[in-house]
Amino acid sequence: MLFRYGRRVELRHLRYFATVGEVLNFTKAAQKLRVAQPALSRQIRDLEEELGVQLLERGVRATKLSEAGAVFLVEARAVLERADKAVKAVRDVALGERVEIHVGYAPSLTIELLPCALHSFHNIAPSVHVKLHDLSSEEMLRGMGEGKFSLCLVARPEKESMRGLKFELLQEYPICVGVPSDHRLAQAKSVKLAQITAEPLVAYSRTEYPEYHAMLKELFASTGSELRIAEEHDSAPSLIAAARIGRGFIIGPACLGMLAGARLKFRPLTPAPPPVQVGALFDPARLSDGVAKFLAAVRSSAGK
Amino acid sequence: MLFRYGRRVELRHLRYFATVGEVLNFTKAAQKLRVAQPALSRQIRDLEEELGVQLLERGVRATKLSEAGAVFLVEARAVLERADKAVKAVRDVALGERVEIHVGYAPSLTIELLPCALHSFHNIAPSVHVKLHDLSSEEMLRGMGEGKFSLCLVARPEKESMRGLKFELLQEYPICVGVPSDHRLAQAKSVKLAQITAEPLVAYSRTEYPEYHAMLKELFASTGSELRIAEEHDSAPSLIAAARIGRGFIIGPACLGMLAGARLKFRPLTPAPPPVQVGALFDPARLSDGVAKFLAAVRSSAGK
DNA sequence: GGCGACCATACCTGAAAAGCATCGCTATGC
DNA sequence: GCATAGCGATGCTTTTCAGGTATGGTCGCC
Secondary structure (H helix, E strand, O other): OOOOOOOOOOHHHHHHHHHHHHHOOHHHHHHHHOOOHHHHHHHHHHHHHHHOOOOEEEEOOEEEEOHHHHHHHHHHHHHHHHHHHHHHHHHHHHHOOOOEEEEEEOHHHOOOHHHHHHHHHHHHOOOOEEEEEEOOHHHHHHHHHOOOOOEEEEEOOOHHHOOOOEEEEEEEEOEEEEEEOOOHHHHOOOEEHHHOOOOOEEEEOOOOOHHHHHHHHHHHHOOOOOOOEEEEEOOHHHHHHHHHOOOOEEEEEOOHHHHHOOOEEEEEEEOOOOOEEEEEEEOHHHOOHHHHHHHHHHHHHOOO | OOOOOOOOOOHHHHHHHHHHHHHOOHHHHHHHHOOOHHHHHHHHHHHHHHHOOOOEEEEOOEEEEOHHHHHHHHHHHHHHHHHHHHHHHHHHHHHOOOOEEEEEEOHHHOOOHHHHHHHHHHHHOOOOEEEEEEOOHHHHHHHHHOOOOOEEEEEOOOHHHOOOOEEEEEEEEOEEEEEEOOOHHHHOOOEEHHHOOOOOEEEEOOOOOHHHHHHHHHHHHOOOOOOOEEEEEOOHHHHHHHHHOOOOEEEEEOOHHHHHOOOEEEEEEEOOOOOEEEEEEEOHHHOOHHHHHHHHHHHHHOOO
16 A cells, blocks of 8 residues: 555545536636635645546546546535535434434334334324334344444344343244245144254344344254254345245244245244244433333333 | 534544544543644534534543434444545546446335346356445436436336436336235236226325326326325335235236235236336446446346 | 637645643542 | 642644635637
């Protein structure tokens, strides 16, 4: 890496470049920005130098974006927009009601809970916008740690990853086996673990859903038989798609059945292992007013 | 609005604040940033003034984040991260191969097409990352105009909104009626429009999917009967959920049936109206190498 | 060939960011 | 109770650099 004398990119550079990129004329852009044209030229040159990339092609009688420039124009606008949002967000918080709360959720586990909760929350606090983030368990824990989310609806995480967060149980789903509808096990009322150990499994990805793998390991520990995972997937739909085309069975909560449609059947395992616990994860130390209301809405939707 | 003497927020302010917010100690943060402590103090004060918000509570012996400060810390980090991404993106473009292409898609219309296309594209150009953006028709057209996306997989947009873009047809789906499985129409092989005019509909939202509403209007124009829309939704899953609980029928492409599962049946309309056309939308003027390859992959997946 | 549109260069000025020394506060230790 | 150490704020100077003015070069066009 070259040693960089250059100073850092600032929002000013991006504002200037965005304007030049739009009107494709330094003189006009300078007027629009209320600065002198040479000042603008220099800032753009500095930016190009700092990036090490030529953004504009100054042909005589016409200024054009280079290919890189076209890309950077989009990027620069996005950064500026993001920055405006940040400023607006903090001013809103300071002015009183926070208008947005960020909620992470596990889509497959909350298809029952989430719609009800959103509906009832909208009645309690119609002015608060809920921003939903569809994430893996792992991303949610990370995001909670960084303060990105105020609350997450997830399966109970493992104790050691909680780090001061609180988990409040809301719903439980029995563990089931998902099999193709035309398989003989689809007829059974329930399935014994021993009946499926011969079959490979399709599973959630280990890195993104560690608690899911802990559950599987626990489950198979007692049987003595080997846990064979044919494929790992990072979302319920693709897991279901894989099971449909016969890559393996699914072991997972009963609610997956609601996503799966007709071609898979979910049958409870016997003896029933501990059910999957779905609940709210939040930081009790910084529970703002809006988040507390959301939590109340979720509780009432779960009938607790 | 108050007149602001203050100067604008710059990335420097955010970098400084992010560091202070992390270590919660001006002196240490200043060392980390390689500036003198008073310089840092002043920048933070300027930032607070410009925002009109107190971000830090300077208790003696301990600096703490205010509530607004906690929010802004997350926001500031996000802006910085976004800015880094922008810089990295443009340098990557300049260095040769663009490593990312941005593709917008209509999730419900591309459940067949998209997985195949991604798979085949990965074989052609494994080094190119495809960033997928799940969007409404309206958002895609806007994003294409701004250059945010290189290509979109969508239903054919209305002519007047194309503005120099090209639409290439890839797949067609017949228009169907989605009814609850226990409804008598679910038994029918096909459904006449006259059979359902008594029933209300659940539909995609008008603002986000104008071409869908154009299609409905067209469809009902010939019948003389009134188009009754009970609810508008902004995504296929919530549309399907609404139909499941009996809010109304769905009129839409056959591929919705693959998302709906067992509790809804999709039956073709007779006489068959013009099918829904799914295809690729792109700007032929700036078709980079990577995007051209992606387009080829999509074509071959659609068997064209 | 003169003019006008357009951007670059050279140089100057002023604002503000950074540095340095110092102050004020308070918790802590003897 | 006094000295001390940790922390941030304040006042002042220095340095940096964004912005301004004047001007020059290039090219297309009348």
